[in-house]
Amino acid sequence: MKITVIGCGYLGATHAACMAELGYDVLGVEVDDRKRELLAAGQVPIYEPGLEELLAKHVASGKLRFTDSMEEAAAFAELHFVCVGTPQLPGSMGADVSYVEAAVTSLAPHLTRPAYVVGKSTVPVGTAARMSALLAEVAPVGAEAELVWNPEFLREGFAVKDTLEPDRIVLGVASERSEKVLRDFYAPILATGTPLVVTDYATAELVKVSANAFLATKISFINAVSEVCEASGADVVDLADAIGHDARIGRRFLNAGIGFGGGCLPKDIRAFVHRAGELGVEDAMTFLRQVDDINQRQRQRVAQVATAMVGGSVSRARIGVWGAAFKPDSDDVRDSPALDIAGRLHLRGATVTVYDPKANGTARDRFPTLEYADSAVEAARDADLVLHLTEWPEFRSVDIAEVSAAVRRKQILDGRNLLDLPAWREAGWTARGLGRR
Numbered sequence: 001m002k003i004t005v006i007g008c009g010y011l012g013a014t015h016a017a018c019m020a021e022l023g024y025d026v027l028g029v030e031v032d033d034r035k036r037e038l039l040a041a042g043q044v045p046i047y048e049p050g051l052e053e054l055l056a057k058h059v060a061s062g063k064l065r066f067t068d069s070m071e072e073a074a075a076f077a078e079l080h081f082v083c084v085g086t087p088q089l090p091g092s093m094g095a096d097v098s099y100v101e102a103a104v105t106s107l108a109p110h111l112t113r114p115a116y117v118v119g120k121s122t123v124p125v126g127t128a129a130r131m132s133a134l135l136a137e138v139a140p141v142g143a144e145a146e147l148v149w150n151p152e153f154l155r156e157g158f159a160v161k162d163t164l165e166p167d168r169i170v171l172g173v174a175s176e177r178s179e180k181v182l183r184d185f186y187a188p189i190l191a192t193g194t195p196l197v198v199t200d201y202a203t204a205e206l207v208k209v210s211a212n213a214f215l216a217t218k219i220s221f222i223n224a225v226s227e228v229c230e231a232s233g234a235d236v237v238d239l240a241d242a243i244g245h246d247a248r249i250g251r252r253f254l255n256a257g258i259g260f261g262g263g264c265l266p267k268d269i270r271a272f273v274h275r276a277g278e279l280g281v282e283d284a285m286t287f288l289r290q291v292d293d294i295n296q297r298q299r300q301r302v303a304q305v306a307t308a309m310v311g312g313s314v315s316r317a318r319i320g321v322w323g324a325a326f327k328p329d330s331d332d333v334r335d336s337p338a339l340d341i342a343g344r345l346h347l348r349g350a351t352v353t354v355y356d357p358k359a360n361g362t363a364r365d366r367f368p369t370l371e372y373a374d375s376a377v378e379a380a381r382d383a384d385l386v387l388h389l390t391e392w393p394e395f396r397s398v399d400i401a402e403v404s405a406a407v408r409r410k411q412i413l414d415g416r417n418l419l420d421l422p423a424w425r426e427a428g429w430t431a432r433g434l435g436r437r
């Protein structure tokens with residue numbers, strides 16, 4: 001079976017490479033010349049463990065090719081996956097679905113035989129119904145061009161594994177025929193026992209945003225509790241461990257710290273509230289505004305604690321920052337809380353030196369006025385304070401003696417609550433977490 005993947009960013013490049021791995025012939029459609037040429041050469045413009053190897057393997061095997069032509073795409077396959085981005089609209093909380101719309105309207109005129117267009121992008125509820133009508137209207141084959149909504153749940157850093165071994169597959173369908181096509185397509189994954197939920201378009205769209213909203217809520221919940229822990233002398237890590245033992249709650253996504261960032265959670269909760277407003281049920285979603293506010297507060301809180309640790313003013317202070325990516329195993333700095341905090345302190349007059357194992361380049365593009373170092377120890381050189389903001393494993397195994405010899409003052413703030421604070425204290429450091437004893 002042949003497929004096309006329209007839009008070869010994070011989601012699309014991963015989907016394309018993974019579907020080639022499952023044995024399909026894949027044609028990726030990417031309009032950005034630089035990106036497409038890189039991909040065609042077997043290279044990935046982002047850091048994602050395992051992705052480049054898989055992509056290169058299937059570019060070499062001939063199972064994966066790239067084009068910028070929708071005409072070629074329409075001729076190549078009957079199954080087309082739409083994987084374009086839906087960023088936050090400038091000046092609005094809503095999501096920009098224009099790339100999804102453009103994908104559908106540029107493919108549809110070439111659909112002269114029955115085809116299935118499968119949306120994987122995260123979209124406001126109601127988009128799929130609109131795209132389905134648009135598809136039937138523009139495609140020469142009319143209603144024989146069918147839409148399916150098949151949200152994607154992959155996490156950055158685990159993109160390949162999450163695509164090949166997903167927790168579940170969700171299909172929003174309008175006919176039994178399209179359900180059958182997608183069941184057959186995903187048969188190799190379903191054969192391993194992966195749960196399948198078949199539903200309507202609106203539910204499929206909402207499953208995705210609800211999942212991200214729930215995860216964001218869990219993080220903001222524990223971060224709000226961590227503030228109370230701090231005020232009362234309790235320890236949020238012990239607390240999370242204890243409540244996490246309750247299977248109804250679960251320990252995952254209960255790590256208090258500097259909060260969530262990235263290209264998904266922040267914009268998805270905003271778009272969810274915005275869409276609820278359009279549907280006249282904004283009140284039902286107001287709690288998500290608080291989830292967003294709590295998350296923003298964490299960044300402020302860290303900047304405040306850092307300021308207090310260097311004596312009440314950061315001007316003239318030197319601050320070493322460990323981590324710039326929004327999470328480890330990624331070089332993505334979109335809405336990264338680590339970089340946001342580094343930037344805030346810099347804007348208030350601190351000299352901030354950042355080190356991230358993979359994201360120095362992407363961070364420098366976004367924040368060229370920060371200093372960048374090539375190692376954790378160099379970022380800490382002459383610092384009055386070290387901030388641990390992205391939990392790369394190497395920060396947990398740094399040689400404390402070596403860092404001790406590099407800094408001006410032995411002070412560290414663990415924004416991810418993962419460092420061994422007693423070990424740092426033993427070496428003479430003032431070591432703090434967030435909501436920790």
Ligand code: UGA
Pocket residue numbers: 122152153154155156157212215219252253254255256257258259260261262263264265326327
């Ligand atoms: C998220 C979802 O987890 C995926 O299921 C979804 O497919 C994806 O968005 C998407 O919509 O495309 P991702 O953005 O890669 O994935 O990152 P997460 O692993 O969800 O982490 C998001 C943020 O939350 C990170 O900044 C992370 O540091 C933070 N986080 C996570 C915490 O602060 N505490 C936690 O306990 C867990």
